[in-house]
Amino acid sequence: MKAVTETSVKRPDLSVEIAGIKLRNPVMPASGTFGYGEEYAPFLDLEKIGAIVTKGLSLKPKAGNPTPRIAETISGMLNAIGLQNVGIDAFIKHKMPFLRTVNTPIIANFFGNTLEEYGEVAKRLNDIPELAAAELNISCPNVKQGGIVFGTDPRAASEVVALVRKHLQKPLIVKLTPNVTDITVVARAVEEAGADAIACINTITGMSVDIHTRKPRLANRTGGLSGPAIRPIAVRMVHQVVQTVSVPVIGIGGIMRPMDALEFLIVGATAVQVGTANFVDPAAMMTIIEGIEAFCIEEGIDDIHQLIGSLKF
Amino acid sequence: MKAVTETSVKRPDLSVEIAGIKLRNPVMPASGTFGYGEEYAPFLDLEKIGAIVTKGLSLKPKAGNPTPRIAETISGMLNAIGLQNVGIDAFIKHKMPFLRTVNTPIIANFFGNTLEEYGEVAKRLNDIPELAAAELNISCPNVKQGGIVFGTDPRAASEVVALVRKHLQKPLIVKLTPNVTDITVVARAVEEAGADAIACINTITGMSVDIHTRKPRLANRTGGLSGPAIRPIAVRMVHQVVQTVSVPVIGIGGIMRPMDALEFLIVGATAVQVGTANFVDPAAMMTIIEGIEAFCIEEGIDDIHQLIGSLKF
Amino acid sequence: MKNYRTKIISNQEISPGYFRMKVLAPGFDEKAHPGQFVMFRVQRSLPPLLRRPFGIFRTGFLPADCDGLPPIEFVEIVYKVVGRGTSIMAELHEGDRVEVLGPLGNGFDCTSRQGEKILVGGGIGLVPLYMLASELVANGCKVRLLMGGRTRDDIFAVTEFERLGVETYISTDDGSLGEEGLVTRVLERKLQKYPDAEVFSCGPLPMLNAVHNICLTYKTPLQVSLEESMACGVGACLGCVVKGAGHTEENPSYLCTCTVGPVFKSQYLDWSSLQQTDNNCGGCA
Amino acid sequence: MKNYRTKIISNQEISPGYFRMKVLAPGFDEKAHPGQFVMFRVQRSLPPLLRRPFGIFRTGFLPADCDGLPPIEFVEIVYKVVGRGTSIMAELHEGDRVEVLGPLGNGFDCTSRQGEKILVGGGIGLVPLYMLASELVANGCKVRLLMGGRTRDDIFAVTEFERLGVETYISTDDGSLGEEGLVTRVLERKLQKYPDAEVFSCGPLPMLNAVHNICLTYKTPLQVSLEESMACGVGACLGCVVKGAGHTEENPSYLCTCTVGPVFKSQYLDWSSLQQTDNNCGGCA
Numbered sequence A, B: 001m002k003a004v005t006e007t008s009v010k011r012p013d014l015s016v017e018i019a020g021i022k023l024r025n026p027v028m029p030a031s032g033t034f035g036y037g038e039e040y041a042p043f044l045d046l047e048k049i050g051a052i053v054t055k056g057l058s059l060k061p062k063a064g065n066p067t068p069r070i071a072e073t074i075s076g077m078l079n080a081i082g083l084q085n086v087g088i089d090a091f092i093k094h095k096m097p098f099l100r101t102v103n104t105p106i107i108a109n110f111f112g113n114t115l116e117e118y119g120e121v122a123k124r125l126n127d128i129p130e131l132a133a134a135e136l137n138i139s140c141p142n143v144k145q146g147g148i149v150f151g152t153d154p155r156a157a158s159e160v161v162a163l164v165r166k167h168l169q170k171p172l173i174v175k176l177t178p179n180v181t182d183i184t185v186v187a188r189a190v191e192e193a194g195a196d197a198i199a200c201i202n203t204i205t206g207m208s209v210d211i212h213t214r215k216p217r218l219a220n221r222t223g224g225l226s227g228p229a230i231r232p233i234a235v236r237m238v239h240q241v242v243q244t245v246s247v248p249v250i251g252i253g254g255i256m257r258p259m260d261a262l263e264f265l266i267v268g269a270t271a272v273q274v275g276t277a278n279f280v281d282p283a284a285m286m287t288i289i290e291g292i293e294a295f296c297i298e299e300g301i302d303d304i305h306q307l308i309g310s311l312k313f
Numbered sequence C, D: 001m002k003n004y005r006t007k008i009i010s011n012q013e014i015s016p017g018y019f020r021m022k023v024l025a026p027g028f029d030e031k032a033h034p035g036q037f038v039m040f041r042v043q044r045s046l047p048p049l050l051r052r053p054f055g056i057f058r059t060g061f062l063p064a065d066c067d068g069l070p071p072i073e074f075v076e077i078v079y080k081v082v083g084r085g086t087s088i089m090a091e092l093h094e095g096d097r098v099e100v101l102g103p104l105g106n107g108f109d110c111t112s113r114q115g116e117k118i119l120v121g122g123g124i125g126l127v128p129l130y131m132l133a134s135e136l137v138a139n140g141c142k143v144r145l146l147m148g149g150r151t152r153d154d155i156f157a158v159t160e161f162e163r164l165g166v167e168t169y170i171s172t173d174d175g176s177l178g179e180e181g182l183v184t185r186v187l188e189r190k191l192q193k194y195p196d197a198e199v200f201s202c203g204p205l206p207m208l209n210a211v212h213n214i215c216l217t218y219k220t221p222l223q224v225s226l227e228e229s230m231a232c233g234v235g236a237c238l239g240c241v242v243k244g245a246g247h248t249e250e251n252p253s254y255l256c257t258c259t260v261g262p263v264f265k266s267q268y269l270d271w272s273s274l275q276q277t278d279n280n281c282g283g284c285a
């Protein structure tokens, strides 16, 4: 990474807008890999990243799954945390006081166990003035409809987005699951139902077995695969979604290095989220931001928008 | 790997039956990664592997896609060969004479560009007496139905399997695509339509971009992701399919080492196919077979069926 | 806590399969407490993807390389080669670049100066007990260390513990060093003799469980250091939880091993679930 | 052809960014033909996943380690560090275990003993020309080698070629060694002088393309060695194809670079598609 000195080169403008929120740069953490922000404050300057995205919140606190909850795979990891979180009340009471002091847009990721619950959480999020936007995780089983995941059925996805849209007075980002036949169908459905932006992808369901105990390596049997292993799949899906919708898209999946983030931006993502990489290097996002900047300078790009969607065929 | 001497230990019985064909062991190549068998004859004894699976055959020769057709990703590779193959006639004329001399079951992988073509190829395969079985690749775009992939639509999948079943007088293995929301739905559909066995998974669609040229690294833009990166996804899908159908399942996806093959067997695959690993080590299947045998001996297993489906919860 | 992008000072095999590694870490010493751990990044390239957690064996200073320079501050870990990550670590050399995140977690509470202090370590579980022992000795406590292992290869650092003034008792399953049998048998004898003792333990789960049961019987306070698979080490991923005492399905209590632990007072843990856990992590924290 | 699970004999930097590696390979010499290549497996662990193709620079024998033992047979490659795999290779040492699959592919046809032989190599494209030159010399042909590079760093093995009795002509883009300018300018001059010459070439695609055009003009027979991304190297994956002369959408002709090539007679190739190919492989075969 080249050092960039103000005097020698003009710094490229990295700022982007997602769902009406202005971000100083297009790099933010992926939900569930950055806690509630405070956990990583010792390791990087939270006022240098584009936004802070919280762990997924639900109406009531959620305990999550039994352990083992994580297992490493080749170039990836499986997790079955089970959406453990403090719940919206404790979030407001215990987590917001810190977040309020940080001059960076806060995005609350959230979910519900039922359609109604999604609506309820959306309403409660309106009570938090400092919240810049909400990110709706539709990769959750629909308890009432026999556990089928909301986000795998365009109709259910559309329904939950419409309901949330009705209740939420904040910009709405909808986060898609990759475990679908055609992600463009779901993307179109949630855009029509009122999503201001689309984030993709969430984890891909996977499984790993310990051949000696002959047990699944996760207590939950299956879990979500994240990390570099899934990046080519994520890039493909972001490419497809960008071609389909007109709202901005946030690219997620296996971003570890600046060049990985650049791949997503080039196929048309307006911003990116960094997940598993935070565990590997708590300052990963800083390296990625600096690397994007250095790349822009090398390529003579003075506004990141010249890069976004610049894929050639 | 421990050396196994006849005198010291009884060799475990590794033989399995798939769709009525008896295999000496459960390890065979994945279609498209082993040419027509002859390519790998200098590197391993073709009479030591469970079966030989050919490159996908079509009615007419097929040229495939422009290059670059392959790109390496982290722990995986993308390919967009585009099903280049010599066609069924040249296969019979130029490839069968060699294959006929090998005392190992031959499985012909095949596909069509239309429903009718699938039927035609199936008929032609009947003309090859030495063919032990046929493996139907339904991960191909349905030219007539606007390019939607047969295998992603349970109805189309069922239709093509039923038609092939009608024409084919050989055991029929159906190979599923992982690019679906719920692989069990397709698995059930093809079982009901007459599949004697199910093979899964084919490659997962992915994409990779060269950030300097800003072009996709494959001329075809997207390609199929294979190799270790996809293994957790493949294990999960094989697990799901095994729970759903009663025909035998062949596990495929990222198998490089004996322990990888064992994972698939433990979740319930009756056999496995080795793909990308052949490129990395042309004798990979030998190592895998020896490793499975050594594992059985260590664990006191005298028949591989004690291992198959022995997953504990 | 901080991510040290740093270098290896030394990396030596001290017993078959056990290595000690010193890593340059300015400022580490004054921040570290006994029982804390670090997240170690083996190398910049994959695999492994995730960092690996290791207990802090000790921190300290080496003489400066040259007059006028400050002494060289290090953090030392002891690790057992069990899998891919630790195998790669065993191949590292002085001067190799590594990253160490730490000190992390809540360590042992050694504020009580009363009574005998009995430390029970099994195998690699000896690691966090060294700093603990030295702090307890510094506090003026009488410290006894019961070291257990499968064979004599699993017993290390005996002289170092003794140099602190700790009384050591060794037992091995095969009798190849010290007394033959389980370390827990020694513990029972000691507790009969010192009814007002406080126990600190780290080791494989079956051992910890036995220690817990013995301490229950003798009504002895116990602190244990636990091990769970970890991705982040800082409370962000929620991968490393254990069930707290009073955990129920309706009113669940999951505690992060990385932030609430790795050291827990035994009464705050749900021991019935720990017994079931299939945590085949081998070693300890 | 065979997969040699073998060891490195030596691995040296011969020019900035260029390395020569000798690998133990009994039986290789008598099988290898000029222009063939090997698939090299960098290491047993990932990454990289796939093997990397390298032209055979030469094969040969070193004196036995001890009287009574057979001489040590080796295959030698020369590689340029361009990415992840070659960077790892540059770190390998004598004695490190590697796997080499080969010899693979169809090499140069050097059966014609008539006329002058002009070899044109650009950068790493010099590699397969060494064995070719020594075979041509052995056949009694007069061999001239035109070596091109961006700077003098890209020119290597000059003395070795000269020792074969080859006349060498060096040109570099920046004039830092030999003549300033493109190697193709030298080729034109030579063809004017030797109208009945046969040309053999390996190098970056723009260079090959220029060589092809010049040879067309002078009606000189040309063989070129091409490079395509390869997964298997044995004709199984069909990843490495190039379009043959007469290729059309309706009547396509795709030739495997790994089995039909890497050396092609230029008239059998579809040069218009080659020009478009975005094969940024840097070097050559």
Ligand SMILES: Cc1cc2nc3c(=O)[nH]c(=O)nc-3n(C[C@H](O)[C@H](O)[C@H](O)COP(=O)(O)OP(=O)(O)OC[C@H]3O[C@@H](n4cnc5c(N)ncnc54)[C@H](O)[C@@H]3O)c2cc1C
Pocket: A072, C037, C048, C051, C052, C053, C054, C055, C056, C077, C078, C079, C080, C081, C082, C083, C084, C085, C086, C087, C124, C127, C128, C226, C227, C228, C229, C230, C231, C262, C280, C281, C282, C283, C284, C285
């Ligand atoms: C808080 C804490 C402190 C520890 N302190 C020490 C110590 O001082 N010395 C020491 O030798 N070991 C210690 N361990 C265990 C050590 O982290 C594992 O042995 C190491 O991660 C194995 O890595 P590997 O790549 O070699 O093994 P792998 O190939 O990854 O796996 C081998 C075995 O190690 C277990 N394992 C893998 N990853 C982890 C993980 N992140 N956490 C726990 N277990 C894991 C696996 O379940 C498996 O059984 C500690 C663990 C924790 C949680």
Ligand SMILES: Cc1cc2nc3c(=O)[nH]c(=O)nc-3n(C[C@H](O)[C@H](O)[C@H](O)COP(=O)(O)OP(=O)(O)OC[C@H]3O[C@@H](n4cnc5c(N)ncnc54)[C@H](O)[C@@H]3O)c2cc1C
Pocket: D037, D048, D051, D052, D053, D054, D055, D056, D077, D078, D079, D080, D081, D082, D083, D084, D085, D086, D087, D124, D127, D128, D226, D227, D228, D229, D230, D231, D262, D280, D281, D282, D283, D284, D285
């Ligand atoms: C038949 C043949 C013979 C060759 N002979 C030589 C030789 O003698 N000396 C030499 O230095 N190089 C040779 N090459 C090129 C060499 O294979 C690549 O430079 C090498 O694979 C790059 O590996 P990497 O991991 O360092 O680069 P990567 O990080 O993989 O990529 C860096 C660059 O190398 C290209 N590349 C990557 N993989 C391949 C591949 N499998 N085939 C071709 N290009 C690739 C990429 O397109 C990229 O531009 C030959 C290639 C072929 C096909």
Ligand SMILES: Cc1cc2nc3c(=O)[nH]c(=O)nc-3n(C[C@H](O)[C@H](O)[C@H](O)COP(=O)(O)O)c2cc1C
Pocket: A030, A031, A032, A033, A055, A056, A079, A081, A083, A109, A137, A175, A201, A202, A203, A225, A226, A227, A228, A230, A252, A253, A254, A255, A273, A274, A275, A276, A277, C237, C238, C239
């Ligand atoms: C431990 C862990 C917890 C996660 N929790 C959530 C969550 O609460 N809500 C959510 O929408 N996504 C969650 N995710 C998914 C990530 O936000 C992200 O979509 C995914 O990990 C892919 O990105 P990566 O490859 O960069 O990690 C979680 C991922 C991990 C690894």
Ligand SMILES: Cc1cc2nc3c(=O)[nH]c(=O)nc-3n(C[C@H](O)[C@H](O)[C@H](O)COP(=O)(O)O)c2cc1C
Pocket: B030, B031, B032, B033, B055, B056, B079, B081, B083, B109, B137, B175, B201, B202, B203, B225, B226, B227, B228, B230, B252, B253, B254, B255, B273, B274, B275, B276, B277, D237, D238, D239
């Ligand atoms: C180069 C290449 C070509 C392939 N061609 C075919 C094919 O013709 N027919 C088919 O059914 N599958 C084809 N496949 C898919 C493989 O058979 C296999 O399902 C997939 O690669 C996953 O296995 P792996 O991870 O072990 O490679 C191909 C895969 C590769 C890498």
Ligand code: FES
Pocket: C229, C230, C231, C232, C233, C234, C235, C236, C237, C238, C239, C240, C241, C256, C257, C258, C259
């Ligand atoms: S390891 Fe991530 S929360 Fe404890």
Ligand code: FES
Pocket: D229, D230, D231, D232, D233, D234, D235, D236, D237, D238, D239, D240, D241, D256, D257, D258, D259
């Ligand atoms: S490299 Fe596989 S066919 Fe040529």
